[in-house]
Amino acid sequence: MAKKTYSVRYVAGQPVERIFPPLAFSRLGQALPPGEPLPGSKLLRVMVWNIYKQQRADWLSVLQGFGKDAQLVLLQEAQTTPELVRFATSNYLATDQVPALVFPQHPSGVMTLSAAHPVYCCPLREREPLLRLAKSALVTVYPLYDGQLMMVVNIHAVNFSLGVDVYSKQLGPIGEQILNHQGPVIMAGDFNAWSRQRITALYRFADRMTLREVKFIDDQRRRAFGRPLDFVFYRGLKVTEASVLVTQASDHNPLLVEFEPHKRTDKSVPETKIVGIPSVG
Template sequence: MRKKTYAMRYVAGQPAERIFPPSAMLPVGQALPPGAPITPGVTLRVLVWNIFKQQRADWLSVLQTFGKDAQLVLLQEAQTTPELVRFATSNYLAADQVPAFVLPQHPSGVMTLAAAHPVYCCPLREREPLLRLAKSALITAYPLPDGRMLMVVNIHAVNFSLGIDVYSKQLGPIGEQLAHHNGPVIMAGDFNAWSRQRMNALYRFARDMGLREVRFTDDHRRKAFGRPLDFVFYRELQVTEASVLVTRASDHNPLLVEFASSGSETP
């Protein structure tokens, strides 16, 4: 029997709350619960990082240094250790984690830290066909100051699989939600796109969803077989700055992207 998919929400001063997938997709054009915008102005800073289960020293100082000015922090392989939960709840209004698998003490999975409470939260899991471990993804949504709704996808893609059937299967439900959403999108994380087949599937998916790829001029992203693993895709936003931070605090380097949230980018 498959385990139920859910997200754990961490908010300062409140007990952790279990969030199950919604019964309906984000209701485009319909009334949503009122919420404060994710950013007070037009600038939206996003940090994306596979944090390697906090197994290396200095992970916290990297988060404190580069995450403090970001309105969104998208982590993969985030273990809900007391130190990480304390950082998240001290610096962000809400942190949502999808437990992919449970380690001896703390669950590990994608975690989205945000400067606003999400008005929509949809956790997703996909099982690795060979290792039988799960990878997770999380779709959240936040109001922007201009009244639009930003959909954020935080993903850790399946790694060990033959062919791309399971890889494409994991992208399927995400594609359904992106196609349903009429508004800006950020989709980022560790896509494990280490083969030509996977790269082609990912780029085909992005093209079908109207997503553009953030380009890094000084590209120090973690690579496998010569291909980068971490990506940031977007639509209806403008990229004003993008950099890769070099650190030994994980086996991946963090990506820091600054968007202008007003207006859409012309192709």
């Protein structure tokens, strides 16, 4: 019998809560409850990092130095150790994790730390076909200061599979939700795009979703077979700064991106002038 997929929410001073996927995505954005927006006047700071289950030294100092100034921190391979949960609940209003791997003490999976409570939360899991281990993804929605609702997708893509069928299958329900969402979108994480087939499938998916890729001038992202593994895609936003933090605190380097939300009157990809970052062709 397949294990139920759920996310675990950590909020300071409140009991831990399990959240199960919604029954349908078709009315996404039409009946979401109101909520307090992400703080900040116009700049939205996002950190994306595969934290390698906190197996290396200095992971906490990296989060304290760079994560606490971000309104959103998207972690992959985050293990719910007391130290990480303490950091999350001390610096963020809500933290949601989708357990993918259950270790003797603490589960590991994607974790989204946010400076506002999400008004929508959908956990997703996909099993690795060869190792029979699960990878997770999390879709959350947050109000912005200007009244828009922003969708955030945190993903750790399947790694060991023959071909791209399972890889594309994992992206399927994410695409369904993006297509049903009218506002800005950020999709980021460890996509394990280490083959030509995988990166082609990923770019085709992003194109169908009208998502742009964040480009990094000094691109120090972790690579496998010469291809980067970590990506940030977006729509309905303007990138004002993007950098890669070089560190030994994980086997991946964190991505740091600043966005500026802007209003849109249609669903087309906007003309965007990015300061200091090459435009997407």
